[in-house]
Each structure stands twice: as structure tokens, then as C-alpha cells.
Amino acid sequence: MLAHLPVLQVIVPLIAAPCCLMIRSPAVVGRFVQLATLATLIISLGLVREVLEQGVLSYALGGWQAPWGIEYRIDPLNVYLLVLVSLLGTIVIFAAPTSIKSEIAEDKQTYFYVAYLLCFAGLLGILATGDAFNVFVFLEISSLSSYTLIALGQDRRALWASYQYLIMGTIGATFILIGIGLMYMMTGTLNMHDLATRLDNVSETNTIFTAFAFLFIGVCLKLALFPLHLWLPNAYTYAPSLVTAFLAATATKVAIYILLRFVFSVFGAEFSLTYLPVREILLVLGLMGVVFASTVAIYQTNVKKLFAYSSVAQIGYMILGLSIGSAAGLMATLLHMFNHALMKGALFLALTSVAFRLKQTNLTNMAGIGRQMPLTMAAVVVGGLSLIGTPLTVGFISKWYLVLAAIEQGWWPLAFVVLFGSLLALIYVWRIVETAYFQPISAELSGVREAPVGILVPMWVLVLLNIYFGIDSQFTVSLSELAAHSLYLEGR
Amino acid sequence: MILSLAVLLQLTMIVPLLAAVGLLVFRRQPNIREAVTLIAGVVLFVLVLQLYANYQRNLIANVHWLEILPGLVLSFRVEALSLMFALIASLLWPVTTLYAIGYMRAHEEENQTRFYLCFALAIAATMAICFSANLFTLFIFYELLTLSTYPLVTHAGTEEAKRGGRTYLGILLSTSIVFFLLAIIVTWVYAGTLDFLPGGLFTDATPQWVLSVLLVLFFFGVGKAALMPFHRWLPAAMVAPTPVSALLHAVAVVKAGVFTLLKISVFVFGLDLLAEIQATQWMLYLAGASVLLASLVALRQDNLKKRLAYSTIGQLGYISVGALLATELGIIGGSMHIVAHAFGKITLFFCAGAILVAAHKTKVSELRGIGAQMPITMAAFFIASLSIIGVPPGGGTWSKWYLMLGSLESGQWFIVITLALSTLLNIAYLLPIPILAFFPGGGGRVVISSEQIKEAPLPALLALCLTATLSILLFLYPQPFYGLSQAILADTGAPYAIAGN
Numbered sequence: 001m002l003a004h005l006p007v008l009q010v011i012v013p014l015i016a017a018p019c020c021l022m023i024r025s026p027a028v029v030g031r032f033v034q035l036a037t038l039a040t041l042i043i044s045l046g047l048v049r050e051v052l053e054q055g056v057l058s059y060a061l062g063g064w065q066a067p068w069g070i071e072y073r074i075d076p077l078n079v080y081l082l083v084l085v086s087l088l089g090t091i092v093i094f095a096a097p098t099s100i101k102s103e104i105a106e107d108k109q110t111y112f113y114v115a116y117l118l119c120f121a122g123l124l125g126i127l128a129t130g131d132a133f134n135v136f137v138f139l140e141i142s143s144l145s146s147y148t149l150i151a152l153g154q155d156r157r158a159l160w161a162s163y164q165y166l167i168m169g170t171i172g173a174t175f176i177l178i179g180i181g182l183m184y185m186m187t188g189t190l191n192m193h194d195l196a197t198r199l200d201n202v203s204e205t206n207t208i209f210t211a212f213a214f215l216f217i218g219v220c221l222k223l224a225l226f227p228l229h230l231w232l233p234n235a236y237t238y239a240p241s242l243v244t245a246f247l248a249a250t251a252t253k254v255a256i257y258i259l260l261r262f263v264f265s266v267f268g269a270e271f272s273l274t275y276l277p278v279r280e281i282l283l284v285l286g287l288m289g290v291v292f293a294s295t296v297a298i299y300q301t302n303v304k305k306l307f308a309y310s311s312v313a314q315i316g317y318m319i320l321g322l323s324i325g326s327a328a329g330l331m332a333t334l335l336h337m338f339n340h341a342l343m344k345g346a347l348f349l350a351l352t353s354v355a356f357r358l359k360q361t362n363l364t365n366m367a368g369i370g371r372q373m374p375l376t377m378a379a380v381v382v383g384g385l386s387l388i389g390t391p392l393t394v395g396f397i398s399k400w401y402l403v404l405a406a407i408e409q410g411w412w413p414l415a416f417v418v419l420f421g422s423l424l425a426l427i428y429v430w431r432i433v434e435t436a437y438f439q440p441i442s443a444e445l446s447g448v449r450e451a452p453v454g455i456l457v458p459m460w461v462l463v464l465l466n467i468y469f470g471i472d473s474q475f476t477v478s479l480s481e482l483a484a485h486s487l488y489l490e491g492r
Numbered sequence: 493m494i495l496s497l498a499v500l501l502q503l504t505m506i507v508p509l510l511a512a513v514g515l516l517v518f519r520r521q522p523n524i525r526e527a528v529t530l531i532a533g534v535v536l537f538v539l540v541l542q543l544y545a546n547y548q549r550n551l552i553a554n555v556h557w558l559e560i561l562p563g564l565v566l567s568f569r570v571e572a573l574s575l576m577f578a579l580i581a582s583l584l585w586p587v588t589t590l591y592a593i594g595y596m597r598a599h600e601e602e603n604q605t606r607f608y609l610c611f612a613l614a615i616a617a618t619m620a621i622c623f624s625a626n627l628f629t630l631f632i633f634y635e636l637l638t639l640s641t642y643p644l645v646t647h648a649g650t651e652e653a654k655r656g657g658r659t660y661l662g663i664l665l666s667t668s669i670v671f672f673l674l675a676i677i678v679t680w681v682y683a684g685t686l687d688f689l690p691g692g693l694f695t696d697a698t699p700q701w702v703l704s705v706l707l708v709l710f711f712f713g714v715g716k717a718a719l720m721p722f723h724r725w726l727p728a729a730m731v732a733p734t735p736v737s738a739l740l741h742a743v744a745v746v747k748a749g750v751f752t753l754l755k756i757s758v759f760v761f762g763l764d765l766l767a768e769i770q771a772t773q774w775m776l777y778l779a780g781a782s783v784l785l786a787s788l789v790a791l792r793q794d795n796l797k798k799r800l801a802y803s804t805i806g807q808l809g810y811i812s813v814g815a816l817l818a819t820e821l822g823i824i825g826g827s828m829h830i831v832a833h834a835f836g837k838i839t840l841f842f843c844a845g846a847i848l849v850a851a852h853k854t855k856v857s858e859l860r861g862i863g864a865q866m867p868i869t870m871a872a873f874f875i876a877s878l879s880i881i882g883v884p885p886g887g888g889t890w891s892k893w894y895l896m897l898g899s900l901e902s903g904q905w906f907i908v909i910t911l912a913l914s915t916l917l918n919i920a921y922l923l924p925i926p927i928l929a930f931f932p933g934g935g936g937r938v939v940i941s942s943e944q945i946k947e948a949p950l951p952a953l954l955a956l957c958l959t960a961t962l963s964i965l966l967f968l969y970p971q972p973f974y975g976l977s978q979a980i981l982a983d984t985g986a987p988y989a990i991a992g993n
Contacts, residue, residue, distance in 0.1 A: 389669065390639070391632040400561065403677045415677070419670045426665055430658070438646070438654040473561055 005050065006059040006072040009043045009082060010128050010138075012036055013121035017114050026109035030097040033113045037090040040124065044082040048479070051079045058130070066130075067194045073130030076483040077334075081127050081257050084338050088249040088345050089120045091458050096242055098454025099352045102359070103240040104152055112152055116246070119145035123254045132180045132266070133190045135258060139176065139222070142254070143169045146247060150239040161234035168221055168231040175218030176258075182211035183266075195266050196490075203271055212276065215262055223255030225319060226289030229312045236308035241355045244304060245348035248311055249341040256318055256337060260330075263322075264487040273325050282323035287417055289316030294424035298431070303354070303361045306428055307347055310387065313421065314340045320414065321402055327488045328405035334480035335401055339386075339394035342469065346462035347383040350376050353451030353459060358444070363432065368441030372448045375456055377436045379463045384429035386466045389422045393470040397477070497553035500542055501568055501623060504578065507536045508585075508616035512609050519605040526593050529608050533586025536615070540582040544575050554625060564686065566632070569625035571688070572979035573758070576827055577751045578622040579973075580834045583962075584743045585615050587955050591842055592735035594952030598849045601733060607647060611739065613640040618744040621751070627676050627686040627760065630752060631668070634716070637748055638664045644736045645729045652731050659728035664715045667722050672713030675706050679760065688755060690983050692762025703761070704771035710756050711775050711812065716749025718805045719812055720782040727801045734845025737797060741804050742838035747830055750811040754826055757815040758980060767818040776816040780910040783809035787917035794855050796844045799921060800837065806914060807833045807880065810895060813907055817898045820981055825894030827977040828970070832879060832888040835963045839876035840922075842956035843869050846948035856925060863930035866947050872960035874926035879963040881918040887966025890974070 016036035020029045050057055051074055059072040074082075093116065104112050122142025126135055147169070151162035184190055186207050187198040202208055217228075224232040232252075236244045263272040272278050290313050297309035314336070321333030351361050353376045358365060370377045386393035399422065406415040450456070469476055511532030518524040543553060547570055557566035589611075596604050617637040624630035638661065646657035680686055682702060683693035694703065715722045729740055740746060757766055766772055783806045790802035807829070814826020846869045847853050851862060863870045879886025882893075892911065899907035947953050966973070 385639070388665070391635050397561065399673075400677065403674065404681065407678055407681045415674055416670070419674055422669045423666050426662070426669075430661070434654055434658070438649060438651075471560060472558065474559075477561065 002046070002050065003059070005043055005047050006057055006074050006128055007061060009040060009047065009086075010072075010121055010125045012039050012043065013117045013124065017117035017121065020110055020114045020117065024110055026106065026113070027097070029110050029113045033096070033117060034090075034093055036117065037086065037093050037120065040120070041083075041086040041090045044079070044086040047074055047079050048083060050074075051076060067189055067191050070134055071130040071191055071193070072128050073193065074128065076479060076486050077260065078127045078257065080334065080479045080483050081253065081337070082124060084253060084341055085120070085123050085127065085250045088341050089123075089246060091461055092242060092246045092249065092345060092349065095245075095349055095352060095455045095458040098452050099242050099356055100240065102356050103154060103242070108152060112149070112240075115145040115148040115152075116243075118142070119149060119246075119251075123250055126254050127257060130192050131190055132183065132192050132195060135261075136173065136177050136180060139173055139258070142251070143173060143222075146243075146251060149243040149247070150235050152243065153238045153240050155238045157234070158238035161231075161238040165231040165235045168228075172218045172221030175214045175221070179211045179213075179215030179218060182207050182214065186211070192261070192266050196268065199267065199271075203267075209276075212267060212272065216259075216278070219255060219259045219262070223252050223259060224312055224315055226285055226292060226312060226316060229289070229293070229315075232312060233305050233308040236311065237302055237305040241304070241348060241352035241361070244308075245345055245352060248307075248348050249345040252311065252315055253337045253341055256315070256333070260322070260333075260487065265490055268490075269488060279323045279325050282319050283414075286316045286319035286323055287414075289313060289319065290417065290421045291424070294421055294428070297428045298424065300428075301363050303363055303366065303432060304348075304351055306363070306432075307344065307351070310425065310428065311340075311344060313424070314344075314387075317398070317402060317418065317421070320418065321405065324405045324409055324411065324414070326405060326409060327484045328401065328408055330487060331480050331484035332398060332401035332405050334483055335476055336398035338476050338480070339398045339469065342394050342462060342466050343383055343386045346379060346459060346466055347387070349455065349459040349462060350379040350383060353455040356451050356455060357448045363435055365442060365444060366432070367435055367439035367445070368437075369435075369445060369448070370437040371441060372445055373450050375460070376451055379459050380436070381433060382463050382466060384425075384432065386470070388425045388429060391470075392467060394466050394473075394476075396470060397473045497543075497546055497551060497570075498555045500539060500546075501553040501555050501570060504536060504539050504543070504582070504619045504623065505568075505616050507532055507539065508612045508619065512612040512616070515605055515609050515612060522604065525605065525608065526589070529589045529612060530586055530593075532612070533582070533589050536585060536619075537582040540575070540578045543570055544579065546570075547572070547575055560628075564628045565626070566629050567625040568620070568623040568629065569688075570623060571983055572976045573751065573754060573827055574622040574624075576831060576973060576976045577747060578619060580831050581615065581618050581622065581743050581747070584738075584834060584838055584959070587958055588735050588738050588743055588838070590958075591738065591845070591952045591955035592733075594949035594955070595733065595735055595845050595849055598949045598952070599733070601647070603647065606643060607733070607736075610640050610643045611735075614644070614739060614744055618748060621748050624688075626688060627679065627756075630755070631672065631676055634672075634714075634748065634752065635665075635668060637745065638668070638716075641736075641740065641745060644739065645732045647733055647736065648731060650731075656728045656731035660725045663722055663725040667713050667715030670713075671709045672715075675709035675713050678702065678706055678709070688759035690759065690762075692765050693760055694762075694765060700770065703765070703769045707761070707766075707769050707771045707775060710760075711753065714749050714752045714756075716745055717753050717812060718746060718749065718808050719779060720785060720805070720809075723782070723786070723805045726805055727798055730795075730797045730801050734797075734841055734848065737800075737845075738838050738841045741800070741841060742834040746804060746808055747834060750808055750815075750826070750830060753812055753815050754823065754830075754980075757818065758823060763818045763820075763823070763981070766816075772816055772818060776813065776904065777906065779809050779812040779816055780907050782806070783813070783910055783914050784917070787914050787921065791917060791921045794857055796847070796854060796856050796859070796925075797841070799856060800840050800844060803840075803880065803918070803921065804833075804837055806918075807837070810891070810911075810914075813910075814895055814898065817895075817902055817904065817907070819898050819902050821894050821898030821901055823980055824974070824977045825891050825896075825898050827980060828894060828973060829888070829891035831973050832886075832891045832963075832966060835887055835959055835966055836876045836879035839872050839956055839959040839963060840880070842952065842959060843873040843876070846952055846956060849952065850946055850948045859925060860928045861932035863926070865945060867930075867945065868947055868953060869956065870926050870929045872956045873929075875960045876963055877922040877926060879967075880922060882915060885964050885967045887963045887970070889967055890970045
């Protein structure tokens with residue numbers, strides 16, 4: 001049983017999805033999906049133990065050995081992200097039975113759960129597999145289901161946002177496919193481990209340069225790196241709030257994983273970061289992302305959109321960590337992926353509860369909401385403080401390592417920009433705080449009560465995790481350190 | 493009652509937190525609620541006295557909590573400078589509570605539970621700052637102090653309070669995130685440790701320019717010390733109720749700032765190294781300029797609380813000067829001035845609040861002849877003014893004496909002149925207030941002519957008499973604090989093992 005954990009990680013949600021269609025009744029499906037996600041969470045924790053004990057796990061799918069069959073390969077990097085995705089996917093879905101009552105029509109709720117599970121399985125599949133083409137397949141599974149999830153939003157603009165994402169996402173996925181195809185042409189293999197060894201002989205060919213460029217741009221589209229982020233704000237804003245919480249916490253992180261996997265494990269750090277000017281490109285785009293997206297976030301009136309732009313800025317931080325080009329920088333990237341998932345998960349769940357009561361999330365209509373929904377707004381405050389990087393929250397941990405990595409490299413200006421970005425975050429978070437606590441209660445808010453327990457509990461679980469991992473960072477720090485160092489060792 | 497030293501040390505942080513819980517439990521019974529804070533305040537003071545008594549016997553407490561990041565542990569340790577700060581903070585907390593009871597009730601403020609709650613949290617954070625054994629711990633509680641005082645500053649909930657709070661939080665958080673945090677991380681990279689060690693952390697290998705940059709980052713980053721040009725938050729925070737001003741100016745916030753600067757000067761740089769850094773001289777000029785400019789601005793303020801706020805900025809400059817002189821006399825003067833200024837300024841703020849409650853006046857120009865109505869308050873104001881100016885029988889005499897000696901000794905003529913000028917300016921902006929209150933004279937318009945005595949509520953009056961008395965006592969018996977301030981540099985780090993857990 002233990003030996004099959006790598007594949008079970010993906011199979012459980014994948015099989016559970018069609019089962020939902022057979023159960024049909026949304027209430028029962030809700031419970032069933034929660035059980036399924038909980039099972040994947042337990043499996044991922046089991047995998048952590050296995051990896052820490054035995055090192056890299058290799059699983060041959062269907063017994064077909066590696067270069068020919070599909071290999072699932074679990075190492076410190078992807079087990080870390082498997083925990084992240086399954087943890088967030090599980091916590092968020094616990095808010096679903098309550099929250100979708102107000103956001104998704106009754107007859108579509110079962111389909112929501114199916115799409116959610118498929119997306120979840122797709123993301124886990126991308127992480128678990130060791131096969132380049134398999135990455136593309138799972139990417140499409142998760143993307144197609146996320147287009148569906150976004151289109152479920154009540155606002156008619158959700159359709160348009162979903163369509164926009166569909167176009168951009170498909171371009172991205174196609175580029176990735178072209179990249180993989182070119183590599184296959186040159187090496188005759190799709191197994192990433194195998195690719196890594198065979199690419200050495202052909203790495204100085206135009207075909208491989210082209211393959212890298214296609215892959216790089218395709219992945220950057222999916223991870224919404226500035227200036228390829230245009231699909232993200234609308235998709236996050238008009239999707240059902242719960243879907244936003246799920247996607248913001250997981251999807252972009254998995255896209256960054258694909259980038260890391262190809263840059264380090266397939267092409268090798270030497271080739272991608274030293275030989276090609278990727279570091280410089282990432283540095284510039286990351287910096288622009290942080291400054292530009294944070295500034296735009298300040299001027300947003302819809303809180304969901306505000307946090308969507310903030311996500312683009314935070315992705316900038318992750319990319320900056322990568323551009324520093326040291327194991328410490330990569331570690332900061334990995335830490336921030338996990339920590340940002342916790343922050344945005346908590347924040348978007350808080351917005352889910354706002355949307356549950358107010359039917360929308362415009363800042364102007366949230367005047368004085370702090371008195372009507374104290375627990376929800378307290379969650380926004382803590383999540384916001386974490387985003388700013390206040391000590392005792394996870395945001396501080398990421399910021400600490402990112403600045404540390406920059407200083408160690410002697411990049412003082414970068415350290416300044418990173419910290420300056422926190423100030424921009426302070427401004428957009430405090431706009432919300434002041435509106436919620438200092439303005440007189442608006443007329444529409446008069447009868448509004450605190451959100452139901454069904455949303456409050458998962459939301460506060462995430463808020464408390466923000467604090468817990470900010471105080472006891474042993475799990476995230478040790479695992480991300482292990483992953484970062486093994487990636488750099490692999491590159492040699 | 494015999495408590496182990498480690499327990500004693502942790503209780504100083506836990507007692508205010510327990511008080512916070514008690515406040516929540518008794519939020520519907522104001523009398524019990526306020527009794528809880530008062531009792532907690534007294535208990536806290538007794539605990540700190542116990543720590544002091546043990547310190548006198550060379551028993552030094554230290555505690556390690558959890559390791560947040562590898563090598564960065566939340567840990568606490570008693571040391572002379574921390575004791576000085578902890579003694580005044582824990583002494584002034586119950587006094588301020590006493591005052592607040594009178595003030596908040598007379599003023600019919602809303603959300604009083606939230607007020608006392610945040611106050612208790614701020615005190616817990618202050619105690620943690622006092623006893624922090626490394627920069628990392630200090631930074632964490634420094635930030636928590638900012639956050640826990642934000643609801644106090646914006647207590648009124650008005651548009652003006654919101655704006656004041658924005659400036660308060662904006663400046664304090666920005667300076668701490670951009671400068672202070674960066675400085676800490678750079679220290680960690682170059683020194684490899686963040687523990688406060690006698691003689692400093694840096695090795696000779698650290699480049700001179702890094703040290704200079706660090707010094708600037710630290711002195712600007714600790715925004716709570718209100719060194720110009722990062723002082724704007726302090727006048728902005730004047731929208732808060734008067735007991736909060738007392739907390740900001742005397743008990744905790746600005747004192748936490750200058751305390752941090754002294755601590756960094758002595759235990760991160762070390763005085764020998766500090767004297768060699770090129771930037772020290774420039775920062776010294778800046779601190780001197782800050783003293784003079786703030787006093788000049790204070791002279792022009794008609795709003796009493798604003799005038800006192802700018803006066804505080806000037807007085808904090810003294811302490812920064814003390815730290816930057818990088819001599820023993822400077823440190824003694826600077827640390828003594830924390831105490832003297834705390835007692836003096838808290839009295840002045842109590843008086844300002846008492847005038848507001850009893851006579852509804854906020855402007856200096858409206859106070860002519862108020863001595864007839866509020867003789868006790870204005871007498872206390874007079875005594876406290878003397879202490880701030882630095883003449884007998886005010887406690888401030890000693891600290892200014894040592895600062896003057898220190899700057900003479902190190903030949904800093906600019907500072908000598910600054911201190912002298914500043915004393916004159918202090919006289920000019922403080923003394924006319926009590927003098928005109930008692931002797932309005934015939935020339936100007938006497939604003940208040942009521943002959944009937946109408947003082948502030950009794951608890952408030954009691955509190956301000958108490959602090960004025962403390963100011964005089966500090967002049968008569970400076971030995972305990974003087975002893976501690978001398979011990980700061982004598983600290984060898986050796987006895988920590990004795991009482992460690």
C-alpha cells in the first residue's frame with residue numbers, strides 16, 4: 001500500500017470526480033468530496049515521511065519501467081508542494097457546502113464539485129509525475145476544469161473572464177507542448193530524469209534554445225508573471241469566491257513548480273541560469289511585477305481584484321527569489337510559495353464570507369463592516385498583516401529569507417525594493433482596514449450578521465496556520481531548504 | 493513567596509496578558525474591570541522589583557522560548573538597562589491606569605474595555621522589549637507594540653483619529669520594515685548572531701562602510717525614537733485620549749525607541765566600535781539638530797498637547813545624543829534621561845488632560861490665570877517643567893549634568909552649545925505656562941477668572957501628584973537608577989549561567 005502512495009495521491013481525487021456524478025445529491029457529494037480531499041492530504045503527509053526517510057521515490061506506473069513507461073517521481077521539492085496543494089484544497093473545500101449555497105445555482109453544485117476535484121487531481125498530477133508529456137496532460141486537466149470553475153461565477157463577466165483565461169491558458173499550454181515536442185525531437189525521450197541526462201549532448205543547439213524559450217514563456221503565462229498576468233485579475237474577481245481562494249492558493253504555485261522543475265531538473269541550473277540570461281529577465285520582470293502590481297492594487301475598488309493584483313505582486317517576489325540564483329534565494333521562493341498560499345487562502349476565504357452576506361465585495365459597500373462581521377474582518381486584518389510581513393506571521397518568514405538571500409549576494413537595492421513592496425502592501429491592506437472600521441455603517445449593511453460557522457471555521461483554520469507557521473517554521477524551513485539544496489545539487 | 497528567576501521573568505510578560513483576559517471577563521462591570529488593571533499593574537511592579545533585588549545580588553534571570561528560525565530564538569534576559577526601563581514602565585502603568593479611570597469616566601469615553609485591553613497588551617509587549625536578549629526578539633515585540641497601540645491612538649474613531657492613526661502606523665511600520673528589519677538582516681549576515689553581547693557583535697572583518705550604513709539604518713529604523721526627519725507620527729498621535737499620550741510619551745512607546753537605540757549602541761556595536769564609525773559623528777549632528785529644531789517648533793505651538801509632543805521629540809534627541817557620544821558618561825546621561833523624562837513628561841501630560849477635563853481648554857493661550865482654578869495641577873506642571881528643563885529640584889538635573897559632562901569630555905562643542913541653547917528654549921516654551929497661570933498680570937486678557945477651585949477628578953489628581961513627587965524624588969535619591977546606569981557598561985555577560993534554566 002505504502003509503495004503505491006505516489007499514484008494514489010493523484011488517483012483518489014481523479015476517481016472521486018466521476019463518482020460525484022453518480023451520487024448526484026449536492027449535500028452528500030459535499031461530504032464525499034471532503035472525505036476524498038482529506039484522504040489526499042493524509043497521503044501527501046505519508047509521502048513526506050517516506051521521502052524524508054528514503055529519499056527520492058520512483059514509481060513506475062503500471063509496472064512499465066522508467067524511460068518507456070510513465071514514472072511518478074517524488075522528491076523533496078514536489079512532496080513539499082503536494083502537501084501545500086492538498087492542504088489548501090482540503091481546507092477550502094470544507095467551506096464549500098455553506099458558501100456555494102449563495103454563489104452557485106442548486107443544479108450546478110454537483111458539477112462544481114466534479115470540476116473542483118478534477119482541477120485538484122490535475123494539479124496534484126503535475127506535481128507527482130516525472131514525465132514531461134504527462135505534465136502537459138495534467139496541466140490541461142486542471143486548466144480546463146478551472147475554466148469551468150471560473151465560468152460558474154454569478155456575474156455575467158465571469159464568462160468573459162473565463163474565456164480570456166481560456167485563450168491565454170491555451171496559448172500557454174500550447175507553447176509548453178511545443179517545447180516538450182522539440183525536446184522529444186532532439187532526445188527521443190519524455191521522462192524528465194532521462195531528458196536531463198540526454199540534453200547535455202545537444203544543449204547547444206538552436207532547437208533546444210527554441211524549446212526552452214517556448215517552455216519558459218508558456219509557463220510564465222500560466223504563472224501570471226508580469227506582464228503576462230492579464231488574465232489573472234479578472235479570473236480571480238469574477239469567479240465564485242471559493243474558487244478564487246482555491247486557485248489563488250494553489251494554481252499559480254503549481255505553475256511556478258513547473259518552471260522550477262524544467263529550469264533545474266531538466267535543463268539544469270547551469271544551462272538555464274548561467275548560460276542563458278534567464279536570471280536577468282526574471283529579475284527585471286519580478287521587480288516590475290512587485291512594484292507595478294502592488295501600485296495597481298492600491299487603486300482597486302473591488303477587494304477581490306485588489307487581492308488579485310496583490311497576488312501578481314507576490315508572484316513577483318517568488319520570481320525574485322529565483323533570480324538571485326543561489327540556494328538561499330530558491331529557498332525563499334519555495335517558502336513564499338507555501339506562505340503566500342496560506343495568506344491568500346485565508347484572505348479569499350474571508351472574502352467568501354463577505355460575499356456570502358453582501359453578495360459582492362466592493363470596498364465602498366464594506367464601510368463599517370468591522371462591527372457587523374468582526375470575525376471575518378479580524379481574519380482580513382491578520383491575513384493582511386501576514387501579507388505585509390509582520391513578525392509572528394508567515395509573511396515575515398518569507399520576507400526574512402528573501403532579504404537575507406539578497407544581502408548575502410550583495411544585492412542591497414533588491415533588498416530595499418522587497419521591503420519597499422511591503423509598504424505598498426501596507427497601503428492597500430490599510431485602505432480596507434480603515435474602510436471596515438472607521439467609516440459609519442452603510443445603509444445596506446444594517447441587517448448584516450457574521451458569516452455562518454461553515455465558512456468561519458475553515459477561514460480561521462487558515463488564519464491560525466498563518467500564525468502557527470510564522471512561529472514554528474520548522475516544517476516549511478527544513479523542507480524548503482532540503483528541496484532548494486537538492487535542486488542545486490541536481491543542476492551540477 | 494519564592495519564585496524561580498525564570499518564572500519571575502516570564503511573569504512580567506504574562507501578568508499583563510492575564511490582566512487582558514480579566515478585562516474581557518469583567519467587561520460589563522467597569523469597577524471590577526478597572527480594579528483588575530490596577531491590581532495587575534501593582535503586581536507587575538512588585539515582580540520587577542523582585543527582579544531588581546535579585547539583580548543586586550548578581551542573580552540574573554534568563555529564559556529561552558521557541559526557536560522561530562534556525563539560530564533565532566525568542567529569548568529574554570535581565571540586564572541593567574532593561575531593569576531601568578522595566579522599572580519605570582511597570583511603575584507608571586498603574587499610575588496611568590489610576591489617571592485613566594478618572595479621565596475616561598469624566599470624559600465619558602466609549603469602548604473603555606478595548607482601551608484598557610490594548611493598554612495591557614502594549615505593556616506586555618513593552619516588558620518583552622525590555623528583557624529581549626537579542627535583536628530578533630526585540631524587533632518582534634517592537635512591531636507588536638506598534639500594532640497594539642494603533643487602536644489606542646485611533647480610539648476616538650473620528651476622521652481626525654483615522655488620519656492621525658494612519659500617520660502613526662505608516663511611519664512606525666515603514667521605518668521598522670524598510671530600515672530596521674534590513675539593518676537586522678544585514679547584522680545577521682555580517683555578525684552571524686543577533687544576541688546582545690557586551691562589547692558588540694561585529695568582528696574586524698566587517699567593512700567600515702557597512703557599519704556606517706548600519707548605524708544610519710538603525711537610528712532611522714527605530715522610528716519610535718522620533719529622530720528627525722521621522723518624527724511626524726508623534727504630533728499626529730496627539731488625537732488620542734490623554735492617558736494614551738502618557739503611554740506613548742512616558743510609559744512605553746518612545747521610551748522603547750530610545751531604549752532600543754541605547755541597547756544597539758552598547759550591545760550591538762559596542763562603544764569602542766561606535767566611536768570609530770564615520771557615520772556616528774554625522775548622526776550626532778543630526779540628533780543635535782533634532783533637539784534644537786523640535787524645541788523651536790514647540791515654541792510656536794499653541795495647542796498644549798502638540799507643544800508637549802514637540803518637546804518630547806527634543807528630549808528624545810538628548811538620549812540619542814547620549815548614545816552617539818559613545819562614552820560611559822553619555823550612556824549614563826542617556827539612560828538616566830529615559831527615567832527623568834518619563835516622570836516629567838507624564839506629569840505634564842496628566843496636567844494637560846486634567847485641564848481638558850476640568851476646564852475644557854486645549855490651548856496655551858487660554859490658560860492665563862487658570863492657577864486660581866486648578867492650583868494643584870498647575871503646581872505639578874511647574875515641578876515637571878523644572879525637571880524637563882533640568883534644574884533642581886527636578887530629576888532631569890542629573891541626566892543633563894551627565895550629558896553635558898559627556899559631551900565636554902569628548903570635546904563635542906557643537907553638542908555642548910546645543911544642550912545649552914536647548915535648555916534656554918525649554919525654559920521659553922514651558923515656564924510661561926505655569927507662571928502666567930498663577931500670575932496672569934494686568935496687561936493681557938485673563939482668559940480664566942473663576943476664583944473657585946475646580947480640579948480634575950480625584951484619581952486623576954492623585955496620579956499627577958504622584959508623578960510630580962516622583963520627579964522630585966528622582967532629584968533627591970537618584971542612586972538606584974544611577975547605580976543601574978553605571979552597571980550597563982559593567983555588564984560582562986558572565987553571570988548569565990548562574991540562574992539560567
